[in-house]
Amino acid sequence: MIEAILKQIKNGGYQCTLCHHNCFLKNGQTGLCRTRKMINNQLMVLNYNQIVALQVDPIEKKPLYHFLPGSQTLSLACWGCNFKCLNCQNFNLSQEEESVTDQAIDVNEVINRAKQLGCLSIAYTYTEPTIFLETALPIMQAAKKNGLFNIWVSNGFFLNNVGN
Template sequence: MRRAEFFVSEPEKQYVTCVLCPNRCAVKEGRTGVCRVRKNVGGVLHTLNFGEVASYGLDPIEKKPLYHFYPGHEIFSLGTVGCNLHCRFCQNWEIAHGEPSTIRVTPAKIVELARRQNHHCIGIAYTYSEPVVWYEFVYETAVQAREAGLKNVLVTNGFIELEPLEKLLPYVDAMNIDVKAFTDDFYRRMCAGRLDPVRRTVEAAAPRCLVELTTLLVTGENDSPEEIGELASWIAGINPEIPLHLSRYFPNYRLDLPATPLETMRRAREIAARKLSHVYLGNVWDVENGYTYCPRCRKKVIERSGYIIRELHLSAGNRCAHCGYALNIVGEARVTDSGRRPRRGGIL
């Protein structure tokens, strides 16, 4: 165990209050909070998953998904056990809410492993499960990774309090933040969470690092034209060039609604694209929905096929080769080998 950060002792009440995320769990002696990995031991909150890796591998950056951050590169990815939301449709429930086996490592070991990958590996992604509940390990690793010249990426639900977020952000280069829906009702019913803290995270992070957003469209729950329009308007108010990934839902975990109809996905993309420059469809094998177009001349600048980049029409890093417009793309893009596949496992 490792002493956790961001908690308040309440000795007269015989519990400690975790203030890492908006759940603000009141944790009694010997018990854990909602995330299952922060425990009250003798009036001090401890993290149970420091250095405990449940899944790891070398992934295309596009898998996160990040389409505007070093396109065509790879990133060393790892995740732990636990989550501070409880989404009924969780796609990674085996490690988020199950009891997976783990391997214990140190931040220095993770940095070493990331540096040992091929020269197209740009850094470390904290992903697969929720990195917020791994905060202490993520923070220590991110600091060491930055010192080693590596990039740090968070794939997160954004359900975190402002103080820990502000402490971590200086070491984060890119984030994909899940905006589960754009109603508080959905968050409470489907995720046991709230919308406003996630909005706050997006608004705080967007000026500080490359941010892309993902919304899983759940059939009949968060896919109405009105809600998609409100979501797109809010994003556009921050920056209309923030990429939005609309992902197709399939039955999983504790939700067995039918898969999102393809016509619903395409309609949602059309609505969001009225306000946003870059809207992509995920879990939909419609190739053109993964292309990146110049917001000014509307010509194709990146052609993707799944996680593979087949064509680039960029100059000077992020400028449209057709009209010279500077897109919000961070890092040099590269055409990828058609034989590239995500690789999982290895030796820690």
């Protein structure tokens, strides 16, 4: 676990500033997405580096048709989502913490795997990438430095500060 990077101190607790739910949390409370929890007066990220999916997909599955057509992307996800959609096609990844393994994946390992598999990009997908921002951000920075494109497949419910 690490401390959340997007938050505001407010009335003896923290307000999570990732998405429009704007969860306000005090000690012991967990946000709607279940990935943020107040522990000892710190807003902690419970799904940090807990990758539940890492596989190669055709770029068109993201669904992108005119961006790098015919190429492969390395798709990754951590558990958690800020929505609870009926008939979610990735419910087992987004809502079930039991799918989590204890094996954390290093940033360099993700980049190397993408390159070895001939991927031109890394897609943050299957669950809501905003909810695993602390995991995705260093991977995104390393991907850019290594000439890989980043693809953010989101429900769009994040706040403007996430993109900044």
